[in-house]
Amino acid sequence: KRAGWDLKGQLEDMKALVQSREMMSSELQTQLDSYNQRIISLESHNNHLSGTVNQKEQQTESISREIEDLKRKLRNSEDDLDGTKRRLQREIDDLSFSKSTLERQKDSLAGELTASQTEITASTNIKIKDTTIMELREMIRIHEAKIREQDEELINQETMRRKLHNTIQELKGNIRVFCRVRPLLGNETQDNDGVIGHMTFPDKDGKVLEMEKLGDSTILNSTRGGNKLLFSFDKVFDPVSSQAVVFEEISQLVQSALDGYNVCIFAYGQTGSGKTYTMEGGRLEEEDKIGMIPRAVRQIFSTGLQLQQRGWTYTYIASMLEIYNETIRDLLSEDQTLTHDIKMKGKDSGDVHVTNLTTVNVTQESEVFDLLKRASHNRAVAETKCNERSSRSHSVFQLHITGKNSSTDESCQGTLSLVDLAGSERLKQSGSEGQRLKETLCINKSLSNLGNVIMALGKQDSHIPYRNSKLTYLLQNSLGGNSKTLMFVNINPREEFFNESLNSLRFATKVSSCVIQGRLILMSWE
Ligand SMILES: Nc1ncnc2c1ncn2[C@@H]1O[C@H](COP(=O)(O)OP(=O)(O)O)[C@@H](O)[C@H]1O
Ligand SMILES: [Mg+2]
Incomplete structure (x- = not known):
């Protein structure tokens, strides 16, 4: 301890004390710095780890979605x-x-x-x-x-x-052809006791139609058998097949529109063969006569509702148009001054769009049935102005379906197109003139082009001639690619139309044999 007077000494002591304190403080500062460093590095490590966790969670989620999807397909x-x-x-x-x-x-x-x-x-x-x-x-x-x-x-x-x-397996996503022979009606049943002598349905699987040219030879019964022609299709419906039985065969196909496929169903055949009966059917009040369009719509809506339980919500947009002489007419609009063109939405998307076309958001089947009634009313008005117009035009019903799944974040888009084609009967070009000649040329061109497009798709040609007619241009998304096509060939059972029926069957055979080779059988008859 210093003496009280030794101020200098005391000052020295104080200095020494201050110095030692400063040293201690700087040591502490260094320690503090190193701790801070540690904290920063730990935080960055922590960030990195939570990034990894997120990534893993996303992967897990996408894998389970895939598994769900595969399960459903399976x-x-x-x-x-x-x-x-x-x-x-x-x-x-x-x-x-x-x-x-x-x-x-x-x-x-x-x-x-x-x-x-x-x-x-x-x-x-x-x-x-x-x-x-x-x-x-x-x-x-x-x-x-x-x-x-x-x-x-x-x-x-x-x-x-x-x-x-x-x-x-093969048929999934492919082209199918169904043949349907309508029954004899009214007065037609008076000949031959109502028996359709020239057609037989020989196999029990309902896939073959046998056509026989009945002539003088049948009286002698000598060359019977030599006159037979066999046609085989994915399905042949005899005259007693009901609308319900026919729909049964297409219901799976219709359903796939809800899974995001584009589904196209055509009715081909001469006027009076049952195309409109097959597609639209009789009055909606008569349950057993209801056609494929209302049945399809009904099934789509009821299945759509069932899928709600699995998280799917669907929106539906309907339209209905007619193609007459390569001109489009909106069957849901009364305003006939509007003109309609086919345009592509976006350059590469390939989304087909018809300008000025009435499209209606529908939420239940009754709304679609109202639209069908509106269309047939509008068509009837046009028919009085131009005789037999409906058999000279293609009518196209389309339902665009968009589905979203809130729980899995999936979405899908499909279109169901049902087409009642113009009558395929060969009209004599010679002798017809003016409007009739124009109609004939347009129908021949568009039907043969439809055949060509389907055949080109079957052969997987690099060029598909979609743009050669309005019909195929309009449907180009629904033909080929991610799509399923079904053609009904409707046949008139009257013997006087033997040759016309043969033409239809040959067209249909050409369309179907382009898909699965070697199904065309026995062509012995000249
Ligand atoms: N499978 C069938 N059962 C009963 N009647 C039918 C059947 N197919 C067609 N018809 C009737 O035959 C007639 C001609 O049929 P329709 O569908 O108008 O022919 P298209 O549309 O090919 O000209 C109509 O009176 C229709 O009701
Ligand atoms: Mg018709």
């Missing part, structure tokens, strides 16, 4: 297959059952034979013995042949099942 395919499998399994079961019945019969017959032989040995009447043995042998032979036949059929059934499965 379910659909399984349903398709299951139906076919079950049916074939039933047939196989039936056949196995009859096979074992026959085998039992054979065994018991063999037993009888042995018994008879013993009897015969004992018997003196050799003649009776021999005939009995022969009869029994014959019976056994017949039964054995039958068993062999059944065995073969079993194998065939299995092959068919496999073939069917492949066909189902």
Whole structure:
């Protein structure tokens, strides 16, 4: 301790103290700095980690969405297959059952034979013995042949099942052709007792139509058989097939419009063959006569509602137009002064758009039915001005469907187009003039171009001539690419239209054989 007077000494002490404090403080500062450094580095590490976590979460989410999507596709395919499998399994079961019945019969017959032989040995009447043995042998032979036949059929059934499965796969996203023969109506049933003599439906699967030219030769019955022509399609509907049965076959196709496919259904055939009946049907009040358009709309809306449970909400936009002499007319508008052009929305999107066309947001089937009524009213007005106009024009109903899934963030867009084509009958070009000649040329051009487009798609040509007619230009998104096409070829059952029917069937065969080669069979008749 310094003496009180030693001020200098005390000052020294103080200085030393201050110095030591300063040192301590700077040490602390350094420590503080290093801590700050640590904190910064830890924060950046933390940021990095949360980035990684986010990324992983997104990946997980997208993978589970994919899984959901695949599951749904798998379910659909399984349903398709299951139906076919079950049916074939039933047939196989039936056949196995009859096979074992026959085998039992054979065994018991063999037993009888042995018994008879013993009897015969004992018997003196050799003649009776021999005939009995022969009869029994014959019976056994017949039964054995039958068993062999059944065995073969079993194998065939299995092959068919496999073939069917492949066909189902092949047909998805492809072009299908259905043939429908309408019944004789009213006075037409008076000839031949109402029998359609020149057409037969020979196979039980309903895929073949046989046409036979009946002439003098049938009286002699000599060249019968030489006059036959077989046409095979994905489906042939005979005259008693109801609207419900026909729709059953297209309902799966219609449904895929909700999954984002573009679906196109045409009715082709001569005037009076049943195109409009097939597409629109009779009055909506008569349930069994309702046609494909209202049935399709009804199914779309009810399935759309069911899909709500899985998070989907759909919006629907409908339009209806007519193409007459390569000019578009809006069937939902009363204002006939407007003109309509086909335009592309955006350069590459390929989105087809008709200018000035009335499009209506619809939310339930009754609204669509009102539109159909409005269209047929507008058409009737035009018809009085120009006779038979509806059979000289194509009418096109379109439903644009947009779906969004709020829970999975998916979305899809599909269009259902149902087209009642102009009558395909060959009109004589010679003799017709003015308006009639123009109509004829336009119809011939647009129908043959439709055939060409479908064939070019089937052959996967690099150039598809969509723009050669208004119809194919309008439908170019719905033909080819991500689309499914179905053509009804409607046939008039009256014999006087034999040649016209043949023309329709040949057109349809050309369209369908471009898809799956080698289905055109037997063309023996000149
Ligand atoms: N499958 C069918 N069952 C009963 N009547 C039919 C059937 N197909 C067509 N018709 C009737 O035949 C006539 C001609 O049919 P329609 O559909 O107008 O022919 P298109 O439109 O090809 O000219 C109509 O009276 C229609 O009601
Ligand atoms: Mg019609």
